[in-house]
Amino acid sequence: MRFMVIVKANEESEAGTPPDVEMLTEMGKFNEELVNAGVLLAAEGLAASSQGARVYFSGDKRTVVDGPFTETKELIAGFWLLELRSLEEAVEWVKRVPNTGGGDSHIEIRRVASLEDFGDNLTPEVREQEEELRRRTAQQ
Amino acid sequence: MEAVWRIESARLIAGLARTVRDLGLAEELAQDALVAALEQWPRTGVPDNPGAWLTAAAKNRFVDQYRRRQNYQRKLEQIGREQEDLTAPDASTGVGDINDDLLRLVFTACHPVLSSEAQVALTLRMLGGLTTDEIARAFLVSESTVAQRIVRAKKALAKAGVPFEVPAEDEREARLAGVLGVIYLIFNEGYSATAGDDWMRPELCSDAVRLARVLAGLMPAEPEVHGLVALLEIQASRSAARLGPGGEPVLLLDQDRTRWDRLLIRRGLAALEKAGPGPYGIQAAIAACHARAVRPEDTDWTRIAGLYEALALVAPSPVVELNHAVAIGMAFGPSVGLELVDEIVAAGALEGYHLLPSVRGDLLAKLGRGEEARAEFELAASLTRNARERRLLLDRAACC
Numbered sequence: 001m002r003f004m005v006i007v008k009a010n011e012e013s014e015a016g017t018p019p020d021v022e023m024l025t026e027m028g029k030f031n032e033e034l035v036n037a038g039v040l041l042a043a044e045g046l047a048a049s050s051q052g053a054r055v056y057f058s059g060d061k062r063t064v065v066d067g068p069f070t071e072t073k074e075l076i077a078g079f080w081l082l083e084l085r086s087l088e089e090a091v092e093w094v095k096r097v098p099n100t101g102g103g104d105s106h107i108e109i110r111r112v113a114s115l116e117d118f119g120d121n122l123t124p125e126v127r128e129q130e131e132e133l134r135r136r137t138a139q140q
Numbered sequence: 141m142e143a144v145w146r147i148e149s150a151r152l153i154a155g156l157a158r159t160v161r162d163l164g165l166a167e168e169l170a171q172d173a174l175v176a177a178l179e180q181w182p183r184t185g186v187p188d189n190p191g192a193w194l195t196a197a198a199k200n201r202f203v204d205q206y207r208r209r210q211n212y213q214r215k216l217e218q219i220g221r222e223q224e225d226l227t228a229p230d231a232s233t234g235v236g237d238i239n240d241d242l243l244r245l246v247f248t249a250c251h252p253v254l255s256s257e258a259q260v261a262l263t264l265r266m267l268g269g270l271t272t273d274e275i276a277r278a279f280l281v282s283e284s285t286v287a288q289r290i291v292r293a294k295k296a297l298a299k300a301g302v303p304f305e306v307p308a309e310d311e312r313e314a315r316l317a318g319v320l321g322v323i324y325l326i327f328n329e330g331y332s333a334t335a336g337d338d339w340m341r342p343e344l345c346s347d348a349v350r351l352a353r354v355l356a357g358l359m360p361a362e363p364e365v366h367g368l369v370a371l372l373e374i375q376a377s378r379s380a381a382r383l384g385p386g387g388e389p390v391l392l393l394d395q396d397r398t399r400w401d402r403l404l405i406r407r408g409l410a411a412l413e414k415a416g417p418g419p420y421g422i423q424a425a426i427a428a429c430h431a432r433a434v435r436p437e438d439t440d441w442t443r444i445a446g447l448y449e450a451l452a453l454v455a456p457s458p459v460v461e462l463n464h465a466v467a468i469g470m471a472f473g474p475s476v477g478l479e480l481v482d483e484i485v486a487a488g489a490l491e492g493y494h495l496l497p498s499v500r501g502d503l504l505a506k507l508g509r510g511e512e513a514r515a516e517f518e519l520a521a522s523l524t525r526n527a528r529e530r531r532l533l534l535d536r537a538a539c540c
Contacts, residue, residue, distance in 0.1 A: 036239075037147065038353030041403060081403075083346060089143040095186075114380065130398055 002041070002112035003082045003090040009049065009075035010105055014068060016048040026098035034082065034093070045078035073105075087111065141181070145174055146269035148191045150354075153266050154241035156198055157304045163248050164294030165202075167266060173198035242267070243358050244304050250319040253300040258293035259322045260329075261286055267354070268347050278344045279329065316359075320368050320420060323351050327372050331379075332389070332526070340389075342379050349376050356411070363416030370415050370424035373408030374431050377401040389532050393436045405431045419455035422447055441471035458489035466499055474506040494523035498533060505540055514540035 012019075019027070034040035046052075050068035069075060084090050090109045097107060149170060157166035173194045187193040249262035264270045264278075272290065276283040307315040330344025349372045356369045381395035390396075412428055415421035426447045433439040448464035461484050469477020481500050490496045501516030517537035521530045 036354065036357045038350035038357070041407070083350070085146065085343065085346070086143060089146055092143040092147055092190075127396075127398070 001084065001086075003084055003087070004110050004112055005080040005082060005090065005094055006076055006108040006110065007045075007078040007080075008105060008107070009072050009077040010101075010103070011072060012101075013077040014048050014050070014072050014075070016050065020100075023098070023100045026100050030096060030098055033096070034080070039082050039084055039093070040080065041083050042081040043079065046076060049075050081112070141174075141178055142271060144177070144186070144190045144194075145271070148194055149174075149269040150242060150245065150267050151191065151238055152194050152198065154245040155195060155238065156202075157245060157248070158241050159199070160202060161304055162298065163245070163266070163302075163304055164298055167290075167294065169198040169201050170194070172201045176201075239358050240306070242354075243306050246319055246355065246358070247306050247315055248297065248302060248304055250315070250322045251297060251300075251302050252315070252318060253296055253302060254293050256322070256325065258289055258296065259318075260326055261289045262293050263322050263351065264326065264347065265290055268351055270347065278341055278347075316362065316364065319355070320364060323348050323355065323368060324372075324420070326351070327375070331375060332529070340379065340383060345372075345376050345379060348372060363414065364418040364420050366411045367415035367418055367421030367424050370408045370411035371420050371427055373404045373411060374424060374427040377404035377408065377431065388528050391532075392430060397434065397436075400431065417450065417454070419451060422451045422454065426451075439470070441467050445471050458484060458487070459493075459495075462490065462496060462499060469503055469506075474503045478503040478507065492523060494520045494529075494533070496520075497523070501536065501540075505536075510540040514538075 031040065031043065034043075048068065052067040052069075054065045054067070054069070056063040056065060082090060082093065084093070087109065094107050094109055099105070152173070153163070153166050153170045156169050157163045160166055160169070176197045177190070177194060181187075245266055246263075249266050250259045254262065260279075261275055264275050265272065270278075272286045273283050276286045279286070306312075327345055327348030330341045330346075330348060332340065349369075352365070352369045352372050356365045359365050377400050378392070378395060380401065381397065381399035382390055384390050408424065408431065409428055412421070412424050415424055426444055429440050429444050429447070445464060445467035448460060448467055452460045452464060462481070465477050465480035465484065468480055478500070481496070481503060484490060485496065485500070497516040498520035501513045501520060504510075504513035504516060514537045517533050517540065521533035521537065524530050524533065
């Protein structure tokens, strides 16, 4: 099964300060371990929320709010996508993520849903729509 | 605990095997260390570096065993020597060394003195970090059967005096083919289970893909390893689409292609660029033709037929001939395909192989020869050992 491991933002990531050399080295080693173990499918880091925006919905109304956003600890700063056998295995891997800054933070582990998780709400019409979309994505 | 084992066991066993020069003993020491962890960790908590803890525990165990033996004096000298090794800090073991140990592990576990069953069990156990129980469930045998297989395999390695080494240059290619074969076998057992009620065991497929990726990391300069990775990633991308709502198999051309995993396809296509024209590379190229076809009717069957011809040159087999016939049938019409299939039937090499009458039935059905098609599907159903597949074949017979 697949897990998304979500790294939360902190003051440095929000300030746009690039990680220091030690952090980059340690993270590089950790990522290499994931690759060597054949479990890493994808990983990305996100730029500070000052380079992003939000669109708020209220009925028909759409309101655009540019970043940065204040609730730093709730923001996402990056993710790993891992293919593993169990949540326990994901936990074990995440415990090995280097914490070179030594500060307090948390990393969230979430299982990636599959089509089965959508149950009966995935009607043939919705499925067809999805099919068409994926078809076009595949052609791009 | 299983999770820690899965992450740590391969490196643990490989490192120990280099020290003690015996894969069987290394596995036992690692196992003992795991038992010790199971006793201690619930009380003390999981250590910060579980891998280092397990290594230390296993090495202590090794020293204890020596102490208990006779010839105490003579052994003591050895212990002195070994202890120098043992007390060397783990940090001195660079990534390159660990990779060398893992490669030795791969080639030893897949050594040709072992039966194919033993190679599979050892590879999953030692490189894949699966428990004997997980292996037993994957292969529908009892846990004691797997445990016995592993014990016998370890004895066979010891008896044949197989060194814990990567094979020499002159036999490397053949031995590598053996290793790739073991991983492919594991994948296929998960992909279309030869026996039992379930058509697929996806966990086993994931394990095989994981092993192939590990191998590609260990041998980045071997095009065939990338070929195998590409093949497995692309085939695994279809897993969700190969199962119908009731767990029944869905054939390639009937699959809902939106359920193909684009991420795995992308990974597979990327690996294919590093692959060469070996048997796995060519099979991966064929799989890629299907992956690129958004709809079944977009499939480039002419190219696939050509690739099967290339495959028949590097890895001739009647099954490849059969697949070639299918591709020709799709590219140039069922009657041309049927001619080729009939040649295979006449050669008699695939007698008893359920896909032969299945393919023949399919071509006959397309030619409107329903009676003959039904007989072929019924024959195919009687030949398969997989319950789900039998159901599918009987359904097809009923439709003729």
